[in-house]
Amino acid sequence: MHHAFAVLATASLSIGLAAAAAAADMRVVKAPVVAAPVAYDWSGFYLGGNIGYSVARNHDNEFLINPLTTSPQGQAFTLAPAGAVGGGQIGYNWQANGGLLFGLEADWQWTNQVDSACISFCIPGGGSLNVEQRLRWLATARGRIGYAANGWLWYATGGAAWGRTTNSDAMFFNAFRAGSFDHTKSGWTVGGGIETALAGGWTAKLEYLYVDLGRTRDVLTGFPTPAGSAFETIDQSMHDHIVRVGLNYRFGAAAAAAPARIPVYKMPVGAVAFVDWSGLYVGGNVGYGVGRNRGNEFTVDIGNQSFTLAPAGWVGGGQIGFNWQAAREWVLGVEADWQGSNQRDTVCLDRCVLPLLSLTSEQKLHWLATLRGRIGYARAGWLWYLTGGGAWGRVTEDDALVFIVPLGSGNFSHTKGGWTVGTGVETALAANWSAKLEYLYVDLGSTTDILLLNNPGGAPTETITKQVRDHIFRVGLNYRFDGNAPVVAKH
Numbered sequence: 001m002h003h004a005f006a007v008l009a010t011a012s013l014s015i016g017l018a019a020a021a022a023a024a025d026m027r028v029v030k031a032p033v034v035a036a037p038v039a040y041d042w043s044g045f046y047l048g049g050n051i052g053y054s055v056a057r058n059h060d061n062e063f064l065i066n067p068l069t070t071s072p073q074g075q076a077f078t079l080a081p082a083g084a085v086g087g088g089q090i091g092y093n094w095q096a097n098g099g100l101l102f103g104l105e106a107d108w109q110w111t112n113q114v115d116s117a118c119i120s121f122c123i124p125g126g127g128s129l130n131v132e133q134r135l136r137w138l139a140t141a142r143g144r145i146g147y148a149a150n151g152w153l154w155y156a157t158g159g160a161a162w163g164r165t166t167n168s169d170a171m172f173f174n175a176f177r178a179g180s181f182d183h184t185k186s187g188w189t190v191g192g193g194i195e196t197a198l199a200g201g202w203t204a205k206l207e208y209l210y211v212d213l214g215r216t217r218d219v220l221t222g223f224p225t226p227a228g229s230a231f232e233t234i235d236q237s238m239h240d241h242i243v244r245v246g247l248n249y250r251f252g253a254a255a256a257a258a259p260a261r262i263p264v265y266k267m268p269v270g271a272v273a274f275v276d277w278s279g280l281y282v283g284g285n286v287g288y289g290v291g292r293n294r295g296n297e298f299t300v301d302i303g304n305q306s307f308t309l310a311p312a313g314w315v316g317g318g319q320i321g322f323n324w325q326a327a328r329e330w331v332l333g334v335e336a337d338w339q340g341s342n343q344r345d346t347v348c349l350d351r352c353v354l355p356l357l358s359l360t361s362e363q364k365l366h367w368l369a370t371l372r373g374r375i376g377y378a379r380a381g382w383l384w385y386l387t388g389g390g391a392w393g394r395v396t397e398d399d400a401l402v403f404i405v406p407l408g409s410g411n412f413s414h415t416k417g418g419w420t421v422g423t424g425v426e427t428a429l430a431a432n433w434s435a436k437l438e439y440l441y442v443d444l445g446s447t448t449d450i451l452l453l454n455n456p457g458g459a460p461t462e463t464i465t466k467q468v469r470d471h472i473f474r475v476g477l478n479y480r481f482d483g484n485a486p487v488v489a490k491h
Contacts, residue, residue, distance in 0.1 A: 052244025279482025287474025
């Protein structure tokens with residue numbers, strides 16, 4: 001999947017840079033003012049399908065309850081099941097005067113999301129904990145409220161959610177025990193999106209959903225000890241972030257009014273006939289980012305730990321870009337942006353029967369920047385686009401290892417380069433203003449740090465390797481300086 005993203009990112013950036021080189025020779029000719037269809041009516045039943053990608057961020061707590069100790073021995077870490085999603089939706093809209101819209105929608109999603117962790121224990125004879133979490137399917141029933149104009153619809157959505165998870169655990173502690181636990185959970189969801197009118201009753205949408213399915217608790221029993229039988233409790237959460245594109249077909253006469261109902265010289269007042277996206281623009285954005293970074297820490301004395309860090313938090317910043325519009329509908333562009341971020345995540349692993357050894361690791365993402373090409377398709381008041389190119393960011397990592405006494409700690413800072421790819425929808429507002437919804441995947445490679453240990457007679461160092469990858473969901477507002485405002489009908 002990462003290879004496909006890299007190819008798409010390189011191709012998109014090449015297109016954008018080639019367009020920049022030819023800009024001096026290319027003139028954008030204003031389209032004549034022509035009649036647009038009557039104002040689009042979103043009312044009625046619709047049916048459709050969708051496909052996308054999802055990444056979860058689930059806190060996992062595992063406690064070994066041992067009669068030999070006075071307190072549980074535990075691990076606190078993150079699982080981030082990720083993978084493709086796909087399914088279908090059905091819904092109904094009511095559109096009021098002035099563009100206000102209310103709706104109901106139900107959907108079902110298949111998913112192959114999975115993540116795992118493998119932790120080695122410091123106990124006589126060795127030991128290990130292997131944890132895997134899978135999300136099998138998701139379903140939601142939601143309300144929608146939005147505003148529609150010029151063939152596009154911005155909306156917020158929220159309601160109930162259901163899903164099935166499978167948690168698999170295998171542990172060696174004096175004896176081997178394993179279990180697989182299935183749960184069908186209910187919870188809630190909230191999100192937002194943009195939908196745009198295509199030909200006939202067809203529409204396309206880009207949507208983000210956050211899903212919270214609560215927590216699960218499972219128990220592994222039967223670990224023998226001199227003082228009795230130990231057992232392990234497993235507490236896991238299920239919080240999912242979904243980005244998806246969808247195609248709907250709207251049934252009935254209310255789906256869309258046919259252009260033939262009006263002569264070409266009677267375009268409705270305020271209807272957009274053509275938007276020239278050409279020119280320099282600047283803007284701002286705000287959103288949310290979720291990382292999914294595999295980590296490995298290794299020392300000769302205590303073995304290898306494999307886990308996931310999922311730094312999450314708000315992102316916000318600004319962008320500047322330039323578009324060239326050719327043949328009225330195709331748009332090429334370049335864009336640069338900078339994002340501040342407070343994304344962070346921490347793991348804490350206690351790996352001994354007695355609380356003698358612990359490993360803590362924290363990862364923070366401070367800022368991100370990208371330079372990307374864009375290629376898109378525009379009609380009336382909207383622009384769908386693909387984007388990709390180079391990415392840069394700063395990440396810091398704090399690690400500490402304790403074995404009876406502190407063995408070592410360190411803070412490591414890295415400025416990394418990589419690549420990004422994504423997609424978005426932009427809609428024309430009043431004058432030269434536009435709004436966009438965008439998803440970006442960012443890959444900044446990995447970091448490797450060496451933690452120096454004060455460990456007489458033992459390993460002198462610990463090797464720490466972590467990925468730096470991010471999923472960004474954001475909304476933005478742009479102002480276009482050189483372009484033309486949307487052509488609208490006059491009285």
